[in-house]
Amino acid sequence: MDEKTLEEIIARYDSPSGKVLGILGDIQRSEGYIPRETLEMLSVKIDVRISQLYSIVTFYSFFSTKPVGEHVITVCMGTACHVKGAVGILETLEKMLDLPGDASEDGKFSVTTKDNRFTVEIARCFGACSMAPVLQIDGILYGYATPASLPAILGKYGWKAS
Amino acid sequence: MTGQKAFDRAAGGAAGMKKLFPGKPRIAVGLATCGIAVGGQRVYDRLKEIIGKTGAGICLTKTGCIGYCREEPLVNIAIPGQPLVILHRVTEEDAEGIVGAVRKGTVPHEKALCRVPSWDHMTGTVITYGTGFDEIPLYAEIPFFKHQKKVILRNAGFINPEDIEEYLAVGGYAAAEQALTRMDPESIISEVEKSGLRGRGGAGFPTGTKWRITKDAPGKEKYIICNADEGDPGAYMNRNEMESDPHMLIEGMIIGAYAMGAKEGLIYIRAEYPLAIKRLRLAIDQARSCGFLGKNIFAVDEGRACGLHGKNIFGTGFDFDIRIATGAGAFVCGESTALVASIEGRTGRPHPRPPRLTDPGGGLWGIPSDLNNVETWCNIPVIIRNGSGWYAKIGAEKNTGTKVFSLVGKVDRVGLVEVPLGTTLDTIVFDIGNGGGGGKKVKAVQTGGPSGGCIPVRLFDTPVNYESLNEVGSIMGSGGIVVMDEDTDMVDIARYFINFATGESCGKCVPCREGLRHTLILLNRIMAGKGSAKDLETLALLADTIKNTSLCGLGQSAPNPVLTTLAYFREEYDALVKP
Numbered sequence: 001m002d003e004k005t006l007e008e009i010i011a012r013y014d015s016p017s018g019k020v021l022g023i024l025g026d027i028q029r030s031e032g033y034i035p036r037e038t039l040e041m042l043s044v045k046i047d048v049r050i051s052q053l054y055s056i057v058t059f060y061s062f063f064s065t066k067p068v069g070e071h072v073i074t075v076c077m078g079t080a081c082h083v084k085g086a087v088g089i090l091e092t093l094e095k096m097l098d099l100p101g102d103a104s105e106d107g108k109f110s111v112t113t114k115d116n117r118f119t120v121e122i123a124r125c126f127g128a129c130s131m132a133p134v135l136q137i138d139g140i141l142y143g144y145a146t147p148a149s150l151p152a153i154l155g156k157y158g159w160k161a162s
Numbered sequence: 163m164t165g166q167k168a169f170d171r172a173a174g175g176a177a178g179m180k181k182l183f184p185g186k187p188r189i190a191v192g193l194a195t196c197g198i199a200v201g202g203q204r205v206y207d208r209l210k211e212i213i214g215k216t217g218a219g220i221c222l223t224k225t226g227c228i229g230y231c232r233e234e235p236l237v238n239i240a241i242p243g244q245p246l247v248i249l250h251r252v253t254e255e256d257a258e259g260i261v262g263a264v265r266k267g268t269v270p271h272e273k274a275l276c277r278v279p280s281w282d283h284m285t286g287t288v289i290t291y292g293t294g295f296d297e298i299p300l301y302a303e304i305p306f307f308k309h310q311k312k313v314i315l316r317n318a319g320f321i322n323p324e325d326i327e328e329y330l331a332v333g334g335y336a337a338a339e340q341a342l343t344r345m346d347p348e349s350i351i352s353e354v355e356k357s358g359l360r361g362r363g364g365a366g367f368p369t370g371t372k373w374r375i376t377k378d379a380p381g382k383e384k385y386i387i388c389n390a391d392e393g394d395p396g397a398y399m400n401r402n403e404m405e406s407d408p409h410m411l412i413e414g415m416i417i418g419a420y421a422m423g424a425k426e427g428l429i430y431i432r433a434e435y436p437l438a439i440k441r442l443r444l445a446i447d448q449a450r451s452c453g454f455l456g457k458n459i460f461a462v463d464e465g466r467a468c469g470l471h472g473k474n475i476f477g478t479g480f481d482f483d484i485r486i487a488t489g490a491g492a493f494v495c496g497e498s499t500a501l502v503a504s505i506e507g508r509t510g511r512p513h514p515r516p517p518r519l520t521d522p523g524g525g526l527w528g529i530p531s532d533l534n535n536v537e538t539w540c541n542i543p544v545i546i547r548n549g550s551g552w553y554a555k556i557g558a559e560k561n562t563g564t565k566v567f568s569l570v571g572k573v574d575r576v577g578l579v580e581v582p583l584g585t586t587l588d589t590i591v592f593d594i595g596n597g598g599g600g601g602k603k604v605k606a607v608q609t610g611g612p613s614g615g616c617i618p619v620r621l622f623d624t625p626v627n628y629e630s631l632n633e634v635g636s637i638m639g640s641g642g643i644v645v646m647d648e649d650t651d652m653v654d655i656a657r658y659f660i661n662f663a664t665g666e667s668c669g670k671c672v673p674c675r676e677g678l679r680h681t682l683i684l685l686n687r688i689m690a691g692k693g694s695a696k697d698l699e700t701l702a703l704l705a706d707t708i709k710n711t712s713l714c715g716l717g718q719s720a721p722n723p724v725l726t727t728l729a730y731f732r733e734e735y736d737a738l739v740k741p
Contacts, residue, residue: 017428017526018487020507025433025488048507059509059668060490062433078395079608079644080570082658124491124662126434127398128196129570129642130231130577139436141199 001031001038010045020048020056024063032068032119061124068119069112071157073137078125080132085146089133092147093120096154098162117158169452171335178331181322182289184221185242187264189213191252192236192319194227194405195437201253202235208257220264226406228319229578230275230306236319239269243292245277246320248301274298276307284316285333285547306575309594313556313564314540315580318406323441326448329409335454337543341417342460342478345546347377350421354542356550358562363389363496363535364610364639365715366628372532375520377422379530384424387519387526387533388415389501390431390438393493394611395662397642399566400536402578404431404438407540408445412484414539416454417546419482422532427484430501433491446484457481493612493666497714498533500668502526511668512714535640537566558584561627566641571608573645574599587622591645602647606730610639612659612666613719615726616652635726637719652731653738656723657685663720674717677708681724693739702728 009026013019023042027034034057043050057063075081075090093099097118099111112119128134131143135153142153151161182188191197191206206224213220228236233250237260240246247269249260256273263270277298280290302308312318321328329335341350355370376384388411392400404411415427431439449455460478487505494500498519500510505526517524525531541563545553554562561583567590569579574596581590591597591604598604606616609626615636617624624630628638646655664678684701687693705721705728712718728735 015485016507017426017485017505018430018507021490021504022488025490052508055509056490056507060492062489062491077662079611079642079658080396082395083571083644083646083650083655123434124393124493124666125395125397126195127392127401128199129396129398129568129644130196130234131200132570134199141195143196143199 001027001035003041005030006038006041006045010042020046020053021060024053024057028063032072033064033066036065064110064121066110066112068110069116071117071138072119072121073135073154074121074123076126076128076132076134076136077122078129078132080129081125081134084132086133088147089135089145089150090120090122092150096150096159169454171330171339174327174452175330175334178325178327178329181223181325181328182331183240183242186219186221187242188221188223188238188240189260189264190223190225190238190240190322192227192234192238193224194402195435196231197227197234197236198437200234204254205235205237205252205257208254209261212257212261216261220261223322224324225320226318226323227402227578229315229402229580230575231577232575233275236275238319239264240291241267241269244294245279245298246281246291247277247295247298248275249273250275269295269298271298276301276304281320282316283320283332284313284544285336287331287333289332305596306577306594309585309589310580311556311564311582312580313544314403314410314537314566315406315578316544317410318402321407323406323408324444326409326445326452329407333547334409334543335413337546338413338416338454339460341546342420342480347421347423350417350546351377353545353550354421357545357553358550358560359538359541359545359553360561360628361535362537362541362565362640364613364637366638369534369538372520372534373418373422376530376532379520380522381530382423383529384422385526385529385531386415386418386422386424386427387501387505387531388427388429388536388539389496389533390429390435390536391489391496391501392432392435392536392640393496394613394640394642396568396570396608396644397611397640398568399578399641401435401438403536403540403566404435405441408438408441409449410540410543411442411536412445412449412455414542415484416459416482417542418532418534418539420480424532425481425483427482428487428505428526429484430487430489430495430505432489439486439488442486446486450483455483492668493662494668494714494716497716499524500714501533502531509668511670512716514713537641557582558625558627560629565626565638567626567643568641569595569643569645571644572599572602572647572650573597573604581626583627584625586625587617590626590643591622595645598645598647602649604645605648605650606646606652608636608644608646608655608723609642610637610722611642612662613637613715613722614639615722616646616655616730617726618730635722635729637722652727652734653685653689656727657682657689659723660685660720663716667716667720671713671717673708673711674713674720677704677712678717678720680704681708681721685724688735688738691738695739695741698728698735698739
């Protein structure tokens with residue numbers, strides 16, 4: 001992120017309340033992750049120690065320090081999705097995208113395909129429980145997902161069966 | 163902002179009424195997050211295209227969500243003089259037929275869910291739509307709706323949440339105006355106390371008492387905060403409240419700010435709710451431009467403040483504004499001290515209380531602060547408008563008012579359900595929800611998210627109130643009710659929640675950080691068929707220790723799913739372990 005864009009983001013926050021998380025959230029949404037250089041630049045500009053910023057970035061699950069692929073798929077792991085088969089959705093995605101097998105429901109989960117086309121992440125709950133199980137691709141929600149419906153959904157984003 | 167013009171609430175309401183009754187048919191598409199996701203936006207776009215092509219004569223708009231999520235996308239049609247008709251499961255392909263029918267003065271009957279001849283918006287406004295369409299069932303005859311009582315969701319699905327004038331038309335901001343111009347802080351707090359309203363975030367602390375403590379706390383400055391960090395998986399009441407009727411929340415906060423003497427309010431909202439954030443920002447801007455937020459709010463006399471030096475010279479003399487602070491996906495930030503740390507730009511790790519938020523040194527930036535859940539704030543306007551006596555008659559003894567629940571999981575009629583407190587689980591799951599989906603037998607419900615417990619079907623005569631749910635080992639929580647059927651493995655459910663809590667533990671205190679991790683290891687072992695009867699004893703002992711020794715509510719309540727499944731579904735554990 002260039003300096004000017006960062007300054008524009010910082011300028012949106014005129015009160016200290018909610019400022020740091022707000023800025024980091026805007027960076028995350030704009031870049032898909034929080035680049036180290038941006039964090040260093042931010043530290044100087046808002047006069048908050050880099051160690052403190054880093055502790056925030058690693059504490060909150062919304063932030064990621066790793067770059068993401070072209071399309072970000074987020075699988076909801078909320079309770080309603082869980083009882084309606086979210087684990088099966090995640091496992092099917094792992095197979096379809098040939099992801100390394102360390103996918104789990106735990107903590108900060110984020111894996112990117114080797115060709116950098118897709119990143120798969122999990123969310124605690126999108127609050128779209130009525131259409132569980134739910135996944136989100138690049139900000140668009142898909143409800144009533146099944147392992148069988150995934151090829152058609154991913155097909156819209158250029159996925160092809162190998 | 164001296165020199166502001168006093169806003170004429172009545173004129174705004176009249177303008178809003180013209181939008182609700184434009185003198186021609188009005189079609190409104192339910193566009194909350196889930197409505198959009200199941201195709202509501204495509205329906206809206208297609209309707210817009212058709213109406214645009216074939217000339218005027220029909221007014222197209224959007225609304226929030228009436229809560230019958232299973233039947234979405236929902237579309238309302240109001241033809242002058244006839245009842246409002248709610249269409250369900252509408253697709254883009256239906257758009258042509260809808261417009262064609264409306265042009266002929268009717269509705270596509272095969273798509274009609276129900277009709278609404280009149281609707282009580284509870285704040286002094288009853289809207290009469292009209293009569294006719296007798297062959298379409300009445301709203302009150304639909305099983306999903308007939309046991310419900312809409313107080314919080316009274317406007318959801320009827321008005322356009324992005325238009326303050328429509329909120330004004332149904333009595334919006336009348337309560338705030340009444341509070342700020344004709345009541346003193348003491349009488350407002352007294353009304354809230356007498357209403358019996360208790361915190362809707364789950365703990366059930368009396369709201370009026372919390373307000374009084376904040377008001378009486380030393381120091382001139384106070385903050386009020388809205389907890390919109392709806393972190394319980396399986397719960398989305400607050401999302402819909404903010405997406406469908408954001409002004410109700412803002413109005414509640416204005417009244418609270420005046421009662422407690424706060425100049426600034428914060429809404430701490432989770433980042434996963436972009437549409438709610440967008441609509442709240444829009445609503446805050448609209449409220450500012452009407453003079454309901456900012457300096458000298460609800461000024462009554464146009465021009466009197468003009469040209470005078472300083473502020474607060476005439477009018478109510480009260481300044482208040484609201485900011486939005488976004489969260490970043492940490493469940494523990496629902497805990498009050500962690501939430502404040504998060505707004506201040508720190509990691510969300512709780513500290514021991516006292517000091518509480520309301521204490522000097524304990525609140526936001528050390529200033530005494532009042533923290534209430536979205537739905538708690540949403541209750542305030544109707545209490546002030548209709549009086550504490552009116553409100554206290556709803557619900558049950560010591561559990562007054564209604565509560566919105568998200569009825570999800572393996573239940574036939576999925577949706578948001580608003581019922582008086584004291585309604586039984588039986589009514590909610592079977593009468594409203596129609597039991598398990600696909601003819602399956604319901605086994606249990608899980609209430610209160612990761613802090614709650616599983617309640618077996620044999621205890622479904624339990625009234626849903628704060629105390630009764632505690633007695634059966636669960637909690638009210640924020641209102642998530644996840645239904646489990648005969649196929650649900652209850653040990654897996656316990657494992658699911660412990661896994662969640664382990665990931666969300668902030669790591670500060672040992673019982674929570676280490677205890678939950680070991681609980682998870684034990685549950686994984688049991689589920690892999692490698693557990694022993696001794697492990698079950700250890701599990702129960704560990705759960706008890708975590709509950710009694712953790713620092714904050716997260717750890718203290720995290721073992722509840724294990725304790726309740728051990729108590730009610732012991733046979734499922736026994737079947738997995740070696741003797």
